[in-house]
Amino acid sequence: MPKLAIDRDFLREFAALEKPVQERVEEVFAKFDHATHAGLHLEKITHARDRRFRTIRIDKSYRGVVLAPESGDIYTLLKVLPHDDAYAWAQRRTASVNSATGRIEIRDSEAIDSVRPHLERMAATQPPEESAALFSDVSDADLRRLGVDPQTLEFARVLTDPVQLETAKAFLPPTQWQVLYGLASGMSPEEVWEELGAAITEEEIDPEDLDAAVRRSPDRVVLVDGPRELMAVFARPFDLWRVYLHPMQREAVEARHSGPARVTGGPGTGKTVVALHRARALAERGEGPVLVTTFTSTLADSLSAGLKVLAESPEVLEAVTVEHVDKLAHRVFREVHGQPRLLQGPAERELWSAAAERSGAEFSPAFLAEEWRQVVLAQRIESADAYLAAKRTGRGRRLGAVQKARVWQTVCDFQRELRERGLWTHESVCAEAARILAERDDKPYRHVVVDEAQDLGPEKWRLLRAAVPEVPDDIFIAGDTHQRIYASRVSLREVGVDVAGRSRRLRINYRTTAEILAWSLELLHGESIDDMDGGLETLAGCRSEVSGFPPQLKGHANRSAELRALADTVREWLGSDVLPGEIGIAARSNRLAEEAADALVGAGVPARMLRGGRAEEEAVSVGTMHRMKGLEFRCLAVVGADADQVPAPKAVTAESEDPVAHAHDLQRERCLLFVACTRARELLSVTWQGKPSPLLPTAG
Incomplete structure (x- = not known):
């Protein structure tokens, strides 16, 4: 029975089509299986470079371009364009199977063939020092091993300037262009191979088997199973990136680790998508309960809704708990102490002011509160000697020994007032919950998945560390410190979460246009932002494949x-x-x-x-x-x-x-x-x- 696949690029274009055209596309392809089964409606294209391209009538003005296999049953919808544009688009292009990834590729073959002679003539007229080949130090064997096909290889050999390669992005197969871009930026063939990562297939690749290539290409095409799923895809085309994974994302989801692991990346790179897929994959292993958590109830609600979209069985949903960290802390706290009496903002300032007046500490309530949170609670300091020796990284005001003694006296006074009045803060509730779980041998979860990790403070990390045993795949972290919007700063190693050697970075933005992303990145230009692991975070290489308006x-x-x-x-x-x-x-x-x-x-x-x-x-x-x-x-x-x-x-x-x-x-x-x-x-x-x-x- 014929199956329909839809090119992801077309789904973005579908959203921009006029409503009557969208409706006709839905009508035509809802009946597509019957049309192809009867051998109707798909028409050959005169003078096509690839005989497998066909057109299908949408209405009197629009045609769809479909890649039809010579053997097999998967038909891929590539474009819907005005009649003449559809034929012109299809006549220029060819489809092929990448020899390294086994995935489907579409390229503008006419553009490649027409631009190459022009570049050759340019190189012939340039001085020798300006006409050096861009890939002169890369062998043909390495290029072929990385999936570069003969047409692209010949084109690559005449390139002399990175600007030429940038221009060629419009018509080269995307994966092959990324390979050339990596090599041109100074990466070795081995580094490029590692960057392709999960995209590399170990299967034996048949270059003529388009069905297999399409099935290997969830990053490029969406396979739909019947009219109902087709309508769902057309109804919310921009939501697809939440469900379908890019190869680098899939590798992060499916990997097995000896301990905690982390995925980072700029905005729109799909970190939350990876976190949700990871939670589902861990639940499907059946090793024990999974906690999915983040720092606010609003985001937890969003994660819960996303998981319901992804979960393919009730068993997965039953195995996963989604709740924000404070809710977990209060739940654990209540099991032992009952409902806490929380100290609110104005009352806390009054307590700090009174404590400072009694100790003679000439510091503001705001400074004292942050010193307590960021130093005393963060490092679990319980004595004057420990406070005098404590690191105060990130606390700009330097304190002498006498000042530290006054601050410590004020902190002790404040904490005594809390105890005598039976009052707690969210941070102290969290710290107590962490202590309770740390003393338990029976941990409540087998896996913890953390989203928006950059906004969690040390006491929350210690709670999560105590919520799971220290075993393989215990903690999975998704976050980006460039998007830190609260005052939490933490070293993962200092709170018992070591991700060394188990961290991946996502670079492709699936949400934002290149123009919006580039402008937004300028907001953070020159900022030194920590990576929560003793180094600096970077957005280098973060890019969008979609163009738009500035x-x-x-x-x-x-x-x-x-x-x-x-x-x-x-x-x-x-x-x-x-x-x-x-x-x-x-x-x-x-x-x-x-x-x-x-x-x-x-x-x-x-x-x-x-x-x-x-x-x-x-x-x-x-x-x-x-x-x-x-x-x-x-x-x-x-x-x-x-x-x-x-x-x-x-x-x-x-x-x-x-x-x-x-x-x-x-x-x-x-x-x-x-x-x-x-x-x-x-x-x-x-x-x-x-x-x-x-x-x-x-x-x-």
């Missing part, structure tokens, strides 16, 4: 003018077949977010404040930058990116009080803006009133 940046005279312009922008997006639920509005403060929501509603645009972990389909979602974490939108507007709002004055420690804390706070504000901007998939608008934020890379 961000729109504009200042306004006042807030009213900015919000009127916001309403105009959103109406323009809605007029371009963007659904309300595909639009997000982000602001630094809750007050400004509410003003933006009111302005949209007043302009006749349906808008709702974000309250849970998911956007609503029938309304534009408006929320703070923190609320945007874990979400994504086709179109996103950041409002209030002015000097008075970003960075938020109350979120930044005065440089005179603590220069290191001041620098960390500014970096965190940059990361927060970076997170907000990279929620946009296709269109990003950034606006401000008066003077633009000093954190913006350009004010346009």
